Amino acid sequence: MPRSGPVHKVIEPTGQSQPSAMPFNPQAPRPGASAQEVVEGFLAAGVGAQDDYSVARQYLTPQLATTWKPDARVLIHSGEPTTVPRLNEGEFRTSVEVSSELDADGVRTAQPSGSTRVLDFALTSVDGQWRISKAPDGVMVPEADFPQIFSPSNLYFYSARDSKHLIPDPRWFAKRSTASTAAVRALMNGPSSYLGHAVESAIPQSAALSRSSVPVSGGTAAVDLSLASFDPADVAGARRMEQQLRATLRSVPSVEDVNLTVNDAPVETSGREGGDALQPVTVPNRQIGVSDNQLAFFQGGQTEQIRDISLPEGAVVTKPGMGAEVDVFGFVDTADSAVYTVAPGAQPQRRWAGTRPTRPSFDPQGWVWGADATGTVHTVRAASNGNGETVKADWLRDRHVASLRISREGSRALVVTTTGDSSKAVIWIAGVVRDDSGKPIGLEKGNAVAADVAVDTAQWIGAEEFVTTALNQDSNAQPRRYTVAGEHDDLPSLTGVTSIAGGNGPAAVYGASDGRLYMLTGSSWALQSENVTDTSFAG
Known part of the structure; x- marks a missing residue:
């Protein structure tokens, strides 16, 4: 062993079965270079x-x-x-x-x-x-060259306070054999700032990796944590840590499973049953739309007006929405630029007014959301009476919010802001901050997933994907399917799109144009109805 000379950094091998193959081999310095x-x-x-x-x-x-x-x-x-x-x-x-x-x-x-x-x-x-x-x-x-050198991986954190759902936090890591180590270290550092208080981690902040890397052998990543306060009898806590690590590392290439040890000892995680926090939150197949200026259900090519619904006198019904239980509805009345909620057998409730209010969005905790061209974010409990309250979102002040949709687990907001030029929209994802009762009190400063895009609306189609399009264009609009990491695929164009709706996955995307409703079918749009338009899935 040398007794003098500089200290050298050695990267511990990971034991991955397939070494990372980088596609680029840059040139070393040329002798005599300027x-x-x-x-x-x-x-x-x-x-x-x-x-x-x-x-x-x-x-x-x-x-x-x-x-x-x-x-x-x-x-x-x-x-x-x-x-x-x-x-x-x-x-x-x-x-x-x-x-x-x-x-x-x-x-x-x-x-x-x-x-x-x-x-x-x-x-x-x-x-x-x-x-x-x-x-x-x-x-x-x-x-x-970026997609050839870096690849996205989702870290996962639990929804704050209830821990019912694992929320994706997309990161990009270089395609190296150390990607598994980078993912675990990033997970232990906590969530992105734009998710902030909307999520939490089962891994304590005091935890550390016992060795310098997370080796992967035969598709199994070995994670050895050092945690002084760990109680081996806390099976539920160990299970939550393992579930969070497994979900995260499975998004890393070559990793299929996780072997978790704490303080050099195996942990017991099978003693108690628990729900699968990765289970996707789905919405009903039924949509709500507008038919003859009335709220109507649409499903499977059939339209049915919603019975026993009262509307404000002289209302012009647009941008309808509904809760996951399909028992409370919302809409924008363009006659007075206000958002209303209504339930069968009840009088409509005027919740807030503003300049070009967004389509109301219902979260699973029972709150209705919306925003407007001034950047003001509103919310109100759907089951209550009276006006809505504003939600703290200073980063949206003076931005034109064209679309705001709460994710199906209720932890994130998908926001589109636009300028006077419709091709200069920005798509954001921001964490939803709630108090101990679950009441929304703010939106974390959002992260820009895409910028300078021709978009007026964005609709979730799952926990990790959403669809977008420009609205009310005379020419063909270019709908897209995005991941939360910012990757996208172009969908077939559709002329004069007036709304787009997203259900459970890319097979349930609907677009309205010229008073007709179409469904995305392969590489084209198939006509579904001429009796209903402006549809939306629950949420």
């Missing part, structure tokens, strides 16, 4: 994540190579970076346009068109070769 060529080569080497970015480190001085943190940030750039010399010799500045940014925890945030970042570098001579002595942490990756 200072500017070294900077440009270093930036280009950001696509080489293998061996802890060993090629990129070759462009750095020995001192900086040991302290530079490539995982601190990833800039996904849409244009070519421009590097220019500064006034002092050996100093350079790089400017680049970015489409999204990845933070140190793997959270990807979409950036508006025209967003730029500026990076400054300083170089010095090392053995006659230019090397970078000062550089910002992080790497840059071309937008087209």
